[in-house]
Amino acid sequence: MKVLLTTLNAKYIHLNLAIRLLYSLNKDRHQGLSFKEFTIKESPESIAQFCKDFDIVTFSCYIWNITPTMAVAKLLKEINPEIKILLGGPEVSYEYDDIINKPFVDYIIVGEGEIPMENFLNNYPEVSNVPNLVHKNANNEVVFIPQSVTFDLKNYAGINPYQFDDPAELKNKVCYIETSRGCPYKCEFCLASLDNKVRYLPIETIKSNLLYLINHGRVIKFLDRTFNVKRDFTIDMFSFILEHHKPGNIYQFEITADIVHPDIVKYIRENVPPGVFRFEIGIQTVNQKANLEVSRKQNFDKTAAVIKQLDDIIEMHLDLIVGLPLDEWEDIKFSFESVFALHPSELQLGFLKFLRGTPVRDKHEKYGYEFDPNPPYQIIKSNFLSAYQLEQIVLLEEALEVYWNKKRAVHTLKYVADKYSVFDFLHQLGVYFNSKYDFHHHTLFDVYDALNNFILENYQEDVNLQLLMTIDYQLNYKVKPQQRYLPEIDKSLKSELILNHKLDHHQYRFVIMECNDVCKSYFKNLEENKYLVVQYSGTDKPNYFGVN
Ligand code: SF4
Numbered sequence: 001m002k003v004l005l006t007t008l009n010a011k012y013i014h015l016n017l018a019i020r021l022l023y024s025l026n027k028d029r030h031q032g033l034s035f036k037e038f039t040i041k042e043s044p045e046s047i048a049q050f051c052k053d054f055d056i057v058t059f060s061c062y063i064w065n066i067t068p069t070m071a072v073a074k075l076l077k078e079i080n081p082e083i084k085i086l087l088g089g090p091e092v093s094y095e096y097d098d099i100i101n102k103p104f105v106d107y108i109i110v111g112e113g114e115i116p117m118e119n120f121l122n123n124y125p126e127v128s129n130v131p132n133l134v135h136k137n138a139n140n141e142v143v144f145i146p147q148s149v150t151f152d153l154k155n156y157a158g159i160n161p162y163q164f165d166d167p168a169e170l171k172n173k174v175c176y177i178e179t180s181r182g183c184p185y186k187c188e189f190c191l192a193s194l195d196n197k198v199r200y201l202p203i204e205t206i207k208s209n210l211l212y213l214i215n216h217g218r219v220i221k222f223l224d225r226t227f228n229v230k231r232d233f234t235i236d237m238f239s240f241i242l243e244h245h246k247p248g249n250i251y252q253f254e255i256t257a258d259i260v261h262p263d264i265v266k267y268i269r270e271n272v273p274p275g276v277f278r279f280e281i282g283i284q285t286v287n288q289k290a291n292l293e294v295s296r297k298q299n300f301d302k303t304a305a306v307i308k309q310l311d312d313i314i315e316m317h318l319d320l321i322v323g324l325p326l327d328e329w330e331d332i333k334f335s336f337e338s339v340f341a342l343h344p345s346e347l348q349l350g351f352l353k354f355l356r357g358t359p360v361r362d363k364h365e366k367y368g369y370e371f372d373p374n375p376p377y378q379i380i381k382s383n384f385l386s387a388y389q390l391e392q393i394v395l396l397e398e399a400l401e402v403y404w405n406k407k408r409a410v411h412t413l414k415y416v417a418d419k420y421s422v423f424d425f426l427h428q429l430g431v432y433f434n435s436k437y438d439f440h441h442h443t444l445f446d447v448y449d450a451l452n453n454f455i456l457e458n459y460q461e462d463v464n465l466q467l468l469m470t471i472d473y474q475l476n477y478k479v480k481p482q483q484r485y486l487p488e489i490d491k492s493l494k495s496e497l498i499l500n501h502k503l504d505h506h507q508y509r510f511v512i513m514e515c516n517d518v519c520k521s522y523f524k525n526l527e528e529n530k531y532l533v534v535q536y537s538g539t540d541k542p543n544y545f546g547v548n
Helices: 017-026 044-051 066-079 114-123 167-172 203-216 231-244 262-271 288-293 300-310 329-340 387-405 410-419 422-436 444-458 463-475 491-500 517-522
Strands: 003-009 033-039 056-060 084-088 107-109 133-136 142-144 174-177 219-222 250-255 277-284 315-322 346-351 379-381 509-514 531-536 543-547
Touching: 003 017, 003 044, 003 066, 017 033, 017 114, 033 044, 044 066, 056 066, 066 084, 084 114, 107 114, 114 133, 167 203, 174 203, 203 219, 203 231, 231 262, 262 300, 277 300, 300 315, 315 329, 315 387, 329 346, 329 387, 329 410, 329 422, 346 387, 379 387, 387 410, 387 422, 387 444, 410 422, 410 463, 410 517, 422 444, 444 463, 463 509, 463 517, 463 531, 491 509
Parallel strands: 003 033, 003 056, 056 084, 084 107, 174 219, 219 250, 250 277, 277 315, 315 346
Antiparallel strands: 107 133, 133 142, 509 531, 531 543
């Protein structure tokens, strides 16, 4: 029996841990078992052609791949009506009636996959007693016998899910590793809230697999929903990583910041080199009423304090969710500005999604929610935000992405946040950009042209804003760009400064701007200098320094 474990990843660089684990657990008893990954960008026809000669094809289903996965499954069944299609994963584990009733879907595994998959493979085709398997009987009736079974993670002792990958390829991928399953919190918009018992893999296995990824991978992302639940475990893992760390590697963790133990903060400050760890921190909202309404606990003051203590060492990726119950326009503005003030490396503004199985989906009528019935089930409107307001925040989010997260106008936006409302600025900039350019097809020049014109139309009297924008523009080109926006100092003074400071004009090109006190406060190490010099090598991003 030939069985394929497969999935459609969102991007080529992603890897799927689930199919590797299922393969590792079952390969010895089932010689016909294999695994293969595709991406959602590949054509359903080419994926179906690869899969068509298997007896059973199993797909790992998520919110990002369910639509193309269903297209592939339908096509597969048309090409080979004898083939059996089995689906598993979070996107098919809840409200699965419409999915199992599709004529091209034969089986669904609900919930954690290890026990049902092993039973399925061992018993096929007599699978009616397999726990947590949804299937259709001879009369085409849907049958499901739910059983409360939890896989003992000790069974992963000695198993390395990446042992079948070409080690050389792991450097080019995001390598996922789990040390635990479950989350102690109960946020009602999140599927992890349904599994509150935190269970750990055997520590020796975690360490040996982590060591393997440290040696062969580069970007290592921990899937644990709250990595820092246990103080000692967290410090032990951080120490293990630092002991074996290879230069160039990056380690990403999902952290609940307000419970980061002071010992962990101390450990990081004393031991972790800058740029090696990245923390993803879901803040979601600063509005405590909205937090409580979705059963979410968070102390934003503590969260902010921890971020401030660590953000010179750790790259911070902060998330907010737009659309939570009780969060109105002004609340979202307040949350956004409070979080922006922390200057995270990345601020992701997500929109509430009504994931199958989540309590917020079950209760959506209570708050007047309307959401897209298709994945990713994104909010359309609610009692707290109109459809128009949500569209406006989408434009803000696009501007945030271009100007802050892509680091095109970091100094400009820090200044905006100090002097104006950065929420209003990005909103209006998003509206402006959308009316004249295309957020999905634009050049780097468009980015600055839009920002400059927007500033001239709305903040004409603010020379500091124009100066910071001009410098951000100059800092975002590897090769010295055409002089645009505010002018450089005059040519003779520039030549004099280059000569006096022995700047190597054979190897580098320079832009020199006069820097006032406001400008100095947004650039490091310029306090004593009158001029800011941007130095271009032509190959790397430029650097800057001050001269007098
Ligand atoms: S949002 Fe984060 S903290 Fe809340 S349940 Fe989900 S994983 Fe846990």
